[in-house]
Amino acid sequence: MKNLQSLKDGAKIKRLLYLDQFLLLIKAIDWVNVS
Secondary structure (H helix, E strand, O other): OHHHHHHHHHHHHHHHHHHHHHHHHHHHHHHHHHO
């Protein structure tokens, strides 16, 4: 049961990291468009 919980936490962290990268990419594209 504890193993399943850690797997869920890992997936959550992975999703957050993926979202962060996605937002950074959007910011970079916006910055390039503005320049």
